[in-house]
Amino acid sequence: SKRLEDSKLVVLSKPADLGKRIKIRAGVQSRDQLVHICGWVHRLRSQKGLIFLVLRDGTGYLQCVLSGEAAKTYDALTLTLESSVEVVGTIKALPEGKSAPDNHELAVSWWTCVGKAPGGDEAFSNRVAETAELSSLADSRHLVIRGETASAVLKVRAAVLQGFRAEFEDQGILEVTPPCMVQTQVEGGSTLFKFDYYGQEAFLTQSSQLYLETCLPALGDVFCVQESFRAEKSHTRRHLSEYTHLEAELGFLTFEDLLAHLEQLICGTIDRVLAQPTSSSLIQQLNPDFKAPSRPFKRMDYKDAIAWLNEHDIKTDEGEDHKVGDDIAEAAERKMTDAIGVPIFLTGFPREIKAFYMKRIPGDEGFTESVDVLMPGVGEIVGGSMRMSGSQELLDAYKHEGIDAKPYHWYTDQRKYGTCEHGGYGLGVERFLAWLTNRYTVREASLYPRYTGRCQP
Ligand code: 4AD
Numbered sequence: 272s273k274r275l276e277d278s279k280l281v282v283l284s285k286p287a288d289l290g291k292r293i294k295i296r297a298g299v300q301s302r303d304q305l306v307h308i309c310g311w312v313h314r315l316r317s318q319k320g321l322i323f324l325v326l327r328d329g330t331g332y333l334q335c336v337l338s339g340e341a342a343k344t345y346d347a348l349t350l351t352l353e354s355s356v357e358v359v360g361t362i363k364a365l366p367e368g369k370s371a372p373d374n375h376e377l378a379v380s381w382w383t384c385v386g387k388a389p390g391g392d393e394a395f396s397n398r399v400a401e402t403a404e405l406s407s408l409a410d411s412r413h414l415v416i417r418g419e420t421a422s423a424v425l426k427v428r429a430a431v432l433q434g435f436r437a438e439f440e441d442q443g444i445l446e447v448t449p450p451c452m453v454q455t456q457v458e459g460g461s462t463l464f465k466f467d468y469y470g471q472e473a474f475l476t477q478s479s480q481l482y483l484e485t486c487l488p489a490l491g492d493v494f495c496v497q498e499s500f501r502a503e504k505s506h507t508r509r510h511l512s513e514y515t516h517l518e519a520e521l522g523f524l525t526f527e528d529l530l531a532h533l534e535q536l537i538c539g540t541i542d543r544v545l546a547q548p549t550s551s552s553l554i555q556q557l558n559p560d561f562k563a564p565s566r567p568f569k570r571m572d573y574k575d576a577i578a579w580l581n582e583h584d585i586k587t588d589e590g591e592d593h594k595v596g597d598d599i600a601e602a603a604e605r606k607m608t609d610a611i612g613v614p615i616f617l618t619g620f621p622r623e624i625k626a627f628y629m630k631r632i633p634g635d636e637g638f639t640e641s642v643d644v645l646m647p648g649v650g651e652i653v654g655g656s657m658r659m660s661g662s663q664e665l666l667d668a669y670k671h672e673g674i675d676a677k678p679y680h681w682y683t684d685q686r687k688y689g690t691c692e693h694g695g696y697g698l699g700v701e702r703f704l705a706w707l708t709n710r711y712t713v714r715e716a717s718l719y720p721r722y723t724g725r726c727q728p
Pocket of ligand 1: 457458477478479480501503509510511512513514516518519651652653654655656695696697698699700701702713
């Protein structure tokens with residue numbers, strides 16, 4: 272167009288003083304002084320010779336106004352969403368009645384386009400349409416994460432991990448980093464990812480629990496935040512093939528102590544995240560109805576849960592009544608948790624449906640000192656238990672499961688060299704986030720989710 276032709280003549284000259292280099296989150300305290308900000312064009316519109324763009328830099332959003340010469344350069348007239356830009360100018364509070372992020376805007380005195388994003392068919396908005404097919408959304412995950420919802424979930428994720436770590440630090444529990452490549456199973460052979468390790472069979476870890484247990488005599492109570500891997504065959508909204516597993520192991524404690532610790536960890540972390548204005552407003556944006564759970568958590572024994580399911584006519588996946596000894600399937604568990612509507616400590620699972628290492632309930636040996644934490648909307652977010660503390664019962668348990676004890680010698684030794692009563696748990700970080708931020712699936716709580724059939728981008 273004629274206007275575009277003419278505009279090619281307008282070239283802004285770079286000022287000697289670019290002002291103070293700041294991130295958008297420092298905008299409020301940097302009002303009325305010359306500032307220099309870099310970011311991406313998140314929104315864009317032009318009106319009466321002015322160009323309004325909302326800039327995004329990961330720390331916040333800032334409305335910028337290009338006017339006069341600044342709005343007439345070639346780049347201004349061809350600017351596209353998701354282009355990267357540098358802007359210089361002054362942030363002014365907005366008058367009453369106008370609205371923009373943080374109620375202010377930057378009047379641009381100089382700017383430059385660093386990387387122009389394509390327009391037309393290749394334009395960002397066409398690549399990431401709200402209505403896009405789920406599979407193409409997954410293919411475009413690298414673009415989807417630039418959006419306000421996806422990035423908000425990932426920011427809450429960072430705050431939650433920080434909150435957990437602060438809570439552990441407060442309790443004097445030490446962080447360790449166990450290996451991902453292992454030669455022992457923890458949660459059953461059917462979900463192991465196998466690989467060739469210099470000619471030997473090895474697995475991607477399902478849980479760091481066994482390593483954490485061995486740390487107790489060395490380091491005291493420990494925790495880790497480690498990726499766990501499960502070759503899950505089922506497509507569900509709460510199963511990933513790789514997930515972030517927050518696990519802890521505590522020594523010299525009772526089952527009651529373990530439950531009290533779990534309650535404090537969950538509630539303490541939520542209090543920390545909500546006390547922080549940024550993460551609190553992100554949760555408000557994503558899950559406006561969220562209320563921090565009240566203590567104490569509801570307790571429910573496994574046998575009572577079976578009775579509850581039958582009383583409420585909730586059937587097994589096969590359409591039958593539940594009976595003691597059954598694993599409670601995802602659908603039934605979710606219906607029960609949603610109906611009850613508060614976090615539940617579900618305790619005392621039968622030995623036969625749980626992992627080999629769990630301590631039996633004294634006097635009721637067919638059942639274990641185990642706990643699942645169930646949250647409305649998601650179901651199980653934590654699995655934990657007390658562990659067998661004697662060598663012989665552990666050796667018997669290997670045999671019962673058909674596990675070769677040899678590769679587990681280091682785990683068994685924990686009982687031989689100064690055993691103690693101990694217990695621990697694993698919390699699925701994506702499930703915790705799906706509950707906290709009200710996401711339909713755990714996939715939304717993972718940066719680049721891996722699930723059946725998907726290992727990219
Ligand atoms: O109940 P799980 O299998 O327990 C363990 O792995 C124990 N060894 C943990 C321990 O005691 N240290 O898994 C623990 C939690 C589950 O409650 C769930 O939140 C999460 O890990 N989880 C998954 N999250 C996403 N995708 C999957 N496929 C998951 N499998 C388990």
